[in-house]
Amino acid sequence: MKDDLPPGCPLPFNDYPNVLMAHGGGGRLMNQLIEKVFIQAFENPALAQRHDGAVIEINGAQLAFATDSYVVQPLFFPGGDIGTLAVNGTVNDLAMCGARPKWLSTGFIIEEGLPMETLRRVARSMRKAADEAGVQLVTGDTKVVDKGKGDGLFINTAGIGVIEHQVSSHPGRVQPGDLILLNGDVGRHGMAIMSMREGLQFEGTIESDCAPLAGLVMALLDAGIEIHCMRDLTRGGLASALNEIAETAQVQIAIDETAVSVCEEVRGACELLGFDPLYVANEGRFIAIIPAHDLPGALEVMRAHSQGRNACLIGNVTGDAESMVTVKSQIGTSRILDMLSGEQLPRIC
Amino acid sequence: MKDDLPPGCPLPFNDYPNVLMAHGGGGRLMNQLIEKVFIQAFENPALAQRHDGAVIEINGAQLAFATDSYVVQPLFFPGGDIGTLAVNGTVNDLAMCGARPKWLSTGFIIEEGLPMETLRRVARSMRKAADEAGVQLVTGDTKVVDKGKGDGLFINTAGIGVIEHQVSSHPGRVQPGDLILLNGDVGRHGMAIMSMREGLQFEGTIESDCAPLAGLVMALLDAGIEIHCMRDLTRGGLASALNEIAETAQVQIAIDETAVSVCEEVRGACELLGFDPLYVANEGRFIAIIPAHDLPGALEVMRAHSQGRNACLIGNVTGDAESMVTVKSQIGTSRILDMLSGEQLPRIC
Numbered sequence: 001m002k003d004d005l006p007p008g009c010p011l012p013f014n015d016y017p018n019v020l021m022a023h024g025g026g027g028r029l030m031n032q033l034i035e036k037v038f039i040q041a042f043e044n045p046a047l048a049q050r051h052d053g054a055v056i057e058i059n060g061a062q063l064a065f066a067t068d069s070y071v072v073q074p075l076f077f078p079g080g081d082i083g084t085l086a087v088n089g090t091v092n093d094l095a096m097c098g099a100r101p102k103w104l105s106t107g108f109i110i111e112e113g114l115p116m117e118t119l120r121r122v123a124r125s126m127r128k129a130a131d132e133a134g135v136q137l138v139t140g141d142t143k144v145v146d147k148g149k150g151d152g153l154f155i156n157t158a159g160i161g162v163i164e165h166q167v168s169s170h171p172g173r174v175q176p177g178d179l180i181l182l183n184g185d186v187g188r189h190g191m192a193i194m195s196m197r198e199g200l201q202f203e204g205t206i207e208s209d210c211a212p213l214a215g216l217v218m219a220l221l222d223a224g225i226e227i228h229c230m231r232d233l234t235r236g237g238l239a240s241a242l243n244e245i246a247e248t249a250q251v252q253i254a255i256d257e258t259a260v261s262v263c264e265e266v267r268g269a270c271e272l273l274g275f276d277p278l279y280v281a282n283e284g285r286f287i288a289i290i291p292a293h294d295l296p297g298a299l300e301v302m303r304a305h306s307q308g309r310n311a312c313l314i315g316n317v318t319g320d321a322e323s324m325v326t327v328k329s330q331i332g333t334s335r336i337l338d339m340l341s342g343e344q345l346p347r348i349c
Numbered sequence: 350m351k352d353d354l355p356p357g358c359p360l361p362f363n364d365y366p367n368v369l370m371a372h373g374g375g376g377r378l379m380n381q382l383i384e385k386v387f388i389q390a391f392e393n394p395a396l397a398q399r400h401d402g403a404v405i406e407i408n409g410a411q412l413a414f415a416t417d418s419y420v421v422q423p424l425f426f427p428g429g430d431i432g433t434l435a436v437n438g439t440v441n442d443l444a445m446c447g448a449r450p451k452w453l454s455t456g457f458i459i460e461e462g463l464p465m466e467t468l469r470r471v472a473r474s475m476r477k478a479a480d481e482a483g484v485q486l487v488t489g490d491t492k493v494v495d496k497g498k499g500d501g502l503f504i505n506t507a508g509i510g511v512i513e514h515q516v517s518s519h520p521g522r523v524q525p526g527d528l529i530l531l532n533g534d535v536g537r538h539g540m541a542i543m544s545m546r547e548g549l550q551f552e553g554t555i556e557s558d559c560a561p562l563a564g565l566v567m568a569l570l571d572a573g574i575e576i577h578c579m580r581d582l583t584r585g586g587l588a589s590a591l592n593e594i595a596e597t598a599q600v601q602i603a604i605d606e607t608a609v610s611v612c613e614e615v616r617g618a619c620e621l622l623g624f625d626p627l628y629v630a631n632e633g634r635f636i637a638i639i640p641a642h643d644l645p646g647a648l649e650v651m652r653a654h655s656q657g658r659n660a661c662l663i664g665n666v667t668g669d670a671e672s673m674v675t676v677k678s679q680i681g682t683s684r685i686l687d688m689l690s691g692e693q694l695p696r697i698c
Contacts, residue, residue: 018461019462042485048486054488064408067490103414126390140383143420145503158507160412
C-alpha cells in the first residue's frame with residue numbers, strides 16, 4: 001500500500017490528479033477509474049453489464065468478446081510465464097461469459113533490447129497454452145518502444161468465443177438463496193510471483209495456478225447446471241470478486257473461511273509478507289453462483305474435471321437488503337470482507 | 350537508421366540476439382521478426398494469409414478480427430491523438446479485410462503518474478472517433494505500470510467486423526494487368542508527428558490524415574467493384590505496402606511517382622528531415638488493387654466520398670516473373686523501390 005493512500009479510505013475520485021499504481025490494483029480505485037473515465041466516455045449497453053467480456057449477436061449466434069493486457073513482472077515464474085498468462089487470462093474471461101473460446105489476437109509491446117530468445121520462449125508458451133485451451137492465435141501486432149520506455153514485454157490478447165448454450169450468466173441474476181462454489185485452493189498465482197520477487201525460499205516451490213477454465217465451464221453448462229454468475233478470481237482475489245458481484249447485484253454474501261482452501265506454502269508466504277489470501281490473485285480459480293437445487297450436480301461435474309478436483313461450497317447469498325460480503329472465521333466470528341481501496345500486489349498479471 | 354544497422358543490408362535474422370527499434374519499424378526486419386518468431390510458433394491457416402486481420406466463420410457469417418497496439422509519441426498531435434489513432438487504426442485494418450467494423454475492445458497500459466485529465470481527453474477522443482466510424486467500444490481492460498516502466502500511455506484495440514459482401518480481397522488475388530488506386534496524398538501522419546517532435550514550424554501546420562476508411566471501402570463494395578487487394582499505408586508507408594503485396598503475390602508493380610500526391614508542407618518537412626514521402630506512415634490512406642475494367646467506376650465512387658476526393662490511379666501490376674516494385678520519376682527514369690530494412694520513423698503509431 002502506498003504512503004499517500006490510506007488503506008480502506010480512498011479520497012473522492014476527483015481528488016486524484018494523476019494515475020497511481022493503486023488505480024490498476026483491482027480494488028475500489030480501479031473500479032472508480034473505469035467507471036468515471038472509461039465507462040462514462042464510452043457508455044453503451046454492453047459495457048453497462050459490468051461483465052468480464054461483452055456479449056454480441058451476429059446472424060443469430062451469440063459471441064463473447066474480451067480483452068486483457070498483461071504486464072506481469074517477472075516474465076517467467078513457477079507454473080507459467082507472461083505468454084501462458086496472456087492466453088489463459090483471456091480464455092478465462094470468455095469462459096466466464098459462458099462462451100467456448102475460439103480465436104485470440106495478440107499485441108506485443110516489446111522494449112528495445114529484449115533478448116530474442118525471451119520472445120521465442122514466450123511465443124512457444126503461447127502456442128502450447130493455446131493448444132491446451134483449444135484456441136487459435138489468428139492475428140497480431142508488434143510494436144517496439146525505446147529502452148527505458150517499457151519493461152521488457154507487455155502482451156495484449158483479445159478473444160472471441162461462441163456461446164453455445166442458452167446461458168445468461170451475469171451479476172444481475174444473483175439472488176438470495178444462491179450458493180457459491182469455488183473450484184480449488186486460492187492464492188497460488190499471486191504468491192508464486194511475490195515469492196520470486198522477494199527471493200523467498202519455501203520447502204515446496206509455490207506454482208501459479210494459471211490454467212484454462214473453459215473446459216470446466218463447458219462441462220457445467222453441458223450438464224445443464226443453471227449458473228447465475230461466474231467470475232474468475234484475478235486481481236483483488238476472491239474478496240474483490242465477491243464484493244463486485246454483491247455491489248452490482250445488490251445482495252449480501254456470506255462466506256465460510258474454513259471452506260476456502262489455502263495450501264500450506266501459500267499461507268506461510270502470506271503470513272510472512274502480510275497478505276490476506278482472500279485478496280491474492282489467482283489465474284485458474286473462479287466462483288460459480290448457482291441455485292441451491294443444482295448443488296449436487298455442479299459439485300459432481302466440477303470434481304470430475306482436472307480444474308475442479310477440490311471444488312467446494314464456500315458460501316451463499318443471504319439477502320438483498322444492502323450489498324455486503326461477510327466471512328465467518330475458524331472460531332465462528334463474522335467480519336466484513338471489504339473491497340481493497342487500492343492495490344495489494346502490483347503487476348501480478 | 351541506427352549505426353549498428355547498415356541501411357538496406359540487414360544481417361541474417363538469427364544474428365540479432367536482441368530486439369532493436371528497427372524490428373518495429375514496418376520494414377524487412379519487422380517482417381522477419383513476425384515470420385521467424387510469431388508465425389513460426391503460432392502457425393495456422395488464418396495467419397498464413399498475411400493479411401491485416403483474420404477472417405473467421407460463424408454460423409455462415411464471415412467476420413474479420415484485427416488488433417493493433419498504439420505507442421505513438423507525442424500522445425497528442427495536429428489532427429488527432431493516440432485515442433483517435435487507436436480507434437481508426439483498427440477500424441482501417443478491418444476495412445482492409447472488406448469488413449464493416451462493429452465492435453472494439455480497448456486495453457490501456459498506463460504509466461503511474463499520468464495526469465487523469467490526459468486519460469479523460471483520450472477517452473473522449475476514442476468515443477468521438479468510434480461514433481464517427483460507427484463502432485462501439487464494448488469491453489476493455491486497464492493496467493498501471495510503475496513510473497519509468499512505460500511511456501505515459503499505450504493503448505491496444507482489437508476489433509470485430511462483419512463481412513457483408515462476397516469479397517475475397519487478399520494479396521494472393523493480385524495479378525498482372527491490375528491497377529493500383531490511392532485515395533489521397535501521402536505522408537501527412539508521419540510528418541505531423543515528426544514536425545512536433547523536432548519542433549519544426551511551417552507556414553501551414555501539417556495535420557495527420559488519421560481517419561476511418563470503412564465508409565469508403567463499403568461504398569466501393571456496395572458499387573460492386575471487384576477489389577483484389579487493399580492495404581492501408583501505415584508503418585513503412587506506400588513503399589512497404591507495395592513491397593509486401595508484390596512479395597506475397599509474386600508480382601511486379603510499377604508506380605508513377607508524379608501520380609502520387611504529396612502536399613507542399615509534407616514535401617518540405619521530408620526534405621528538411623531526410624525522409625522519402627513514399628516511406629512515411631499514413632493513417633487514412635490505402636491502396637485498392639482492382640481489375641482494369643473497374644477503373645472508371647472505382648474512381649467515381651472514391652472521389653464522391655470525403656475520404657477519397659483526391660483518389661487517383663498511381664500504377665499497375667506489370668508481370669509475375671519476380672517480385673519487384675519500381676517507380677518512374679518525374680524525369681522519366683525508373684528505380685527500384687525497395688523495402689526498408691529497418692525503421693525510418695519510430696513510435697509513429
